[in-house]
Amino acid sequence: MSWLRKALVHLALSRSDAALVKASGGAPRQVRGQTLDPRLQFLEYQARQQPVDWNTITVAQFRAQTEAGAELFGGPKVGGVRIEKVYITGRSHSVPARLYLPTVRDNSAAMLVYFHFGGGVIGSLESCHRLCGLIAKEAGAPVLSVDYRLAPEFKFPTGLEDCIAAYNWAVDNAARYGAPVGKAAIGGDSMGGHFSAIIAQEYRKTRSPVLQLLIYPAVDFLSDTPSMHEFADAWPLTAATVDFFMKQYLPENVDPSDTRISPIRAQDVRGVAPALIYTAGFDMLQDQGAQYAERLRDAGVKTTYECFETLPHGFVAFPSAAPAAEAAIRKIAKETAAALKGNR
Numbered sequence: 629m630s631w632l633r634k635a636l637v638h639l640a641l642s643r644s645d646a647a648l649v650k651a652s653g654g655a656p657r658q659v660r661g662q663t664l665d666p667r668l669q670f671l672e673y674q675a676r677q678q679p680v681d682w683n684t685i686t687v688a689q690f691r692a693q694t695e696a697g698a699e700l701f702g703g704p705k706v707g708g709v710r711i712e713k714v715y716i717t718g719r720s721h722s723v724p725a726r727l728y729l730p731t732v733r734d735n736s737a738a739m740l741v742y743f744h745f746g747g748g749v750i751g752s753l754e755s756c757h758r759l760c761g762l763i764a765k766e767a768g769a770p771v772l773s774v775d776y777r778l779a780p781e782f783k784f785p786t787g788l789e790d791c792i793a794a795y796n797w798a799v800d801n802a803a804r805y806g807a808p809v810g811k812a813a814i815g816g817d818s819m820g821g822h823f824s825a826i827i828a829q830e831y832r833k834t835r836s837p838v839l840q841l842l843i844y845p846a847v848d849f850l851s852d853t854p855s856m857h858e859f860a861d862a863w864p865l866t867a868a869t870v871d872f873f874m875k876q877y878l879p880e881n882v883d884p885s886d887t888r889i890s891p892i893r894a895q896d897v898r899g900v901a902p903a904l905i906y907t908a909g910f911d912m913l914q915d916q917g918a919q920y921a922e923r924l925r926d927a928g929v930k931t932t933y934e935c936f937e938t939l940p941h942g943f944v945a946f947p948s949a950a951p952a953a954e955a956a957i958r959k960i961a962k963e964t965a966a967a968l969k970g971n972r
Contacts, residue, residue, distance in 0.1 A: 634700055641667045641949065659858055662909040662937040667950035672863035672940070682868050687780060687876065691750045694945075698754040701946030703954065706761030708732065714772070718793035724775040725794060726753045728760050729805065734768030737968040738838045739807040741772045741791075741798045743820030745942060747846075747873025748779050748787050755945045756817065759957045767965035770805040772798050776823075779877040785888060787877075791823040792830075799835055813839035813968055814901075817944045818865075818913070819873075821845025825891040825920070828900045837901040839967045843960065844908050844941050845917055847892040849874065849884040853915035862910045865941040870912065892920050902930040904967060906960055909937035932963070 641648070648666040649656055652673035657664040664672070708731045716723040740763060744755040753773050764771040776790035798812035814824040814837045821842035828840040860867035878884065887894045903924050907917035914935065921933035936943065936956045947954040 637700060638948070641670065657910075659910065664910050664940065665938040665950045665952045668863075668910075668938075668940055668943075668953070671949060675863045680868070682872060687749060690872075691752075694746065694750045695752060695754060698752070698757070698945055701949040702754060703758040703947040706758060706765055709761045709764050716774075716790075716794050716797040718790055721777065721790065723777075723790045723793055726760075726773045726775070727805070728764035728771040728773065730764045730768050730770075732765075732768050733806045734969060735806050735808070736970065737767040737769035737807065737965070738811045738813050739770045739772065739798050739802045739805060740764075740767070740813045740815055740839075740841070740964070740968060741774060741795050742841075743774050743776065743791050743794075743814075743816035743823045745816070745818035745820055745945065746778070747870070748784070748819050748877040749873050750778070751819070751945075756820070758947050759817075759944050759961060762958060762961035763964050763968075766961045767968045769965070769968050770802075770807055783879045784877055784882065787819075788823055788826060788888065792827060795827055795831070795837070796835070810835075811838050813837050813841065815839070815841025815843070815904075815964065816845075817843035818846055818941065821917075822847060822891070826888055828903075829887065829891055829894055829897065832899040832901070836899075838970075839964075840901045840903045841960075841964050841967075842903060842905045842917065842920070843944060844906065844911055844913050845920065846913055847920045848890045848916045849878075850890055850893075851913075851916045853919070855915040856912050859910055859912045859914070862912065862940055865912055867912070892916060892923065896927070897923055897929065898927045900924065900927075900929055902967070903932070904960075904963060905931060905933045906956075907933075907935045908939045908941050908943060909935055910939065911941035913941060 645666040648670045652669045657669045710729045712727040744751045760771045774794040776787045803809040905921040907914045924931040943953040
């Protein structure tokens with residue numbers, strides 16, 4: 629991506645709210661009494677001028693578009709954090725990962741294992757680069773960002789198994805990086821939140837995470853809540869996108885109600901790790917995230933929930949697109965850091 633194109637895009641987004649709304653159809657985008665941030669309304673409007681042809685787009689093209697977006701809107705690097713590449717040995721595969729190590733350490737703060745977004749099909753370590761750096765710096769704790777394998781090359785449950793291997797590696801190696809011995813937290817956005825919720829359920833009795841951070845998590849592949857319909861055309865996650873992901877990620881004859889695919893459908897969620905759950909206002913997944921928070925609370929799990937009403941799905945990946953997105957990930961980083969230190 630040329631520096632000129634990047635500069636022009638950010639120049640366009642630097643206009644006043646009124647100018648951006650005028651350039652995006654003339655009226656603020658409002659649903660459920662929520663108003664979409666003008667900068668993100670502008671990006672949504674631009675995306676609608678060039679809709680995706682789901683009959684011809686390839687997975688490789690979709691991935692390339694996602695990486696271009698991360699480069700365009702990922703934001704600046706976080707100072708005071710060193711990055712180290714590590715490999716995690718799984719059952720039959722060495723999982724690449726990126727370790728964020730803060731210059732100023734807090735030995736009371738647990739290591740966080742983070743899984744990026746993308747429906748199990750797209751996304752990379754770049755999708756959550758700034759958030760992972762901010763959490764590491766704010767908490768003074770190591771953060772492990774996992775480059776799990778993607779579908780359709782590796783369908784369910786391969787990506788999940790890579791994430792489980794990474795979590796176990798973190799528990800075993802936390803002390804090497806100045807974190808409490810034998811402990812780790814898990815977190816992720818969208819599909820990453822999906823993996824985190826499953827791991828929290830499966831490890832509730834042994835090696836339970838100290839925290840599950842779920843950002844607009846996909847916890848129900850059979851969801852038919854109002855938000856699935858009201859935001860079916862919202863950018864960047866649409867109903868067509870969800871269908872595309874599911875066709876790539878799920879093997880034939882797999883039951884989507886399986887709790888390793890739809891963790892909200894577990895009969896009992898008592899005893900899972902304390903949760904921080906964040907959703908986006910303009911997001912198909914808003915309701916299922918809120919419902920999962922309610923389920924955890926009803927089961928006696930310490931749970932904090934917040935909806936960022938002006939933001940769409942995927943905001944972790946584009947903090948520099950709008951000040952509201954940057955403010956949201958900074959708030960998430962601060963609250964996650966407090967939880968990793970046991971201060972919530």
